[in-house]
Amino acid sequence: MKMTWRWYGEGNDDITLDHIRQIPGVMGAVWSLHDKVAGEVWEMERIQEVADQLAAKGLSPAVVESVNVHDDIKMGLPSRDKYIDIYIDTIRKLSKVGVEVICYNFMPVFDWTRTDLYKETKDGSNALFYEKKLVEGASPQSIVDRILEGAGEKTMPGWEPERLAHLEKLFDDYSGISEDMLFDNLKYFLERIIPVCQEEDIKMAIHPDDPPWPIFGLPRIIRSRDHIEKFLKLVDSPYNGLTLCTGSLGPNLSNNIPAIIREFGDRIHFAHIRNVKVFENGDFIETSHRACDGSVDIVEVVKAYHEIGFEGYARPDHGRHLWGEEKNCRPGYGLYDRALGVMYLLGIWDTLEKEKNK
Numbered sequence: 001m002k003m004t005w006r007w008y009g010e011g012n013d014d015i016t017l018d019h020i021r022q023i024p025g026v027m028g029a030v031w032s033l034h035d036k037v038a039g040e041v042w043e044m045e046r047i048q049e050v051a052d053q054l055a056a057k058g059l060s061p062a063v064v065e066s067v068n069v070h071d072d073i074k075m076g077l078p079s080r081d082k083y084i085d086i087y088i089d090t091i092r093k094l095s096k097v098g099v100e101v102i103c104y105n106f107m108p109v110f111d112w113t114r115t116d117l118y119k120e121t122k123d124g125s126n127a128l129f130y131e132k133k134l135v136e137g138a139s140p141q142s143i144v145d146r147i148l149e150g151a152g153e154k155t156m157p158g159w160e161p162e163r164l165a166h167l168e169k170l171f172d173d174y175s176g177i178s179e180d181m182l183f184d185n186l187k188y189f190l191e192r193i194i195p196v197c198q199e200e201d202i203k204m205a206i207h208p209d210d211p212p213w214p215i216f217g218l219p220r221i222i223r224s225r226d227h228i229e230k231f232l233k234l235v236d237s238p239y240n241g242l243t244l245c246t247g248s249l250g251p252n253l254s255n256n257i258p259a260i261i262r263e264f265g266d267r268i269h270f271a272h273i274r275n276v277k278v279f280e281n282g283d284f285i286e287t288s289h290r291a292c293d294g295s296v297d298i299v300e301v302v303k304a305y306h307e308i309g310f311e312g313y314a315r316p317d318h319g320r321h322l323w324g325e326e327k328n329c330r331p332g333y334g335l336y337d338r339a340l341g342v343m344y345l346l347g348i349w350d351t352l353e354k355e356k357n358k
């Protein structure tokens, strides 16, 4: 397991590469060109610039999260080929600087969804929170307003104000698209890009839907063991793989995550590891990584990765906001709780390694 850390880029993240390289065990920064909207060309100079910044601090550039997929591809419009060509161009360029894994998602309209970005918890820290009833009873616009208001000046992947300004049109465009159609459109995309990935030795790693159920009547297709199985069969190649996110699958308690890791481990290229506490009414809140703090047994998750001999990349996914950092940090992406998460995960891993080598 190779430990990494998500970094939003120079001038776009209060956490610097100097912070990151001091966290024990972190060997790479998970990056992207965050100013690029889906379907835009990534210039080689911009890619090289980030690769050089990381190299100067001794950090690997091997994982990119994300290269976003244009809505026309998800909707299967005739213009999709043009956007797939651009996607392929980006894959080829990324391989030149040593990128090995590209994380992406195929969620219509909304990426991850929460109702509070800074929900205060009992110990005075705060965290991302999802109130099920509120989403069920709300209009999509009201959720967009809540999230964008909470984000303030920070840019947040998946919540680009420019794109969400056309919310009504986006919903109209997706209104006739069923789960099966979305799967077909994903298959079309994969059939074109996976041969290129094989040539360039870049592994695609789809991120599950967050939360793992349909919202606002939109189809969501990567949210359980069965969905994952169906997805992997769309194009049966090691280059068509997964970002296994415990915090995205976790809010549905019937998802047995350690079992999913054991079953599909050879197709997991990137592990997002974090914990969520699920309440009886279906609400959930993001917690510390510690197993007893949430509903996902993180010890069992790490054990499963260890058991399959996982050699892919991992990162602590989100964390709570601690020690006053919520005043500045991007929701879920503070320094302290994620750094504590790294130490928890590596503590479990190192113990398992030591036991194995006895």
Ligand SMILES: [Mn+2]
Binding pocket: 207, 245, 247, 248, 272, 317
């Ligand atoms: Mn994740």
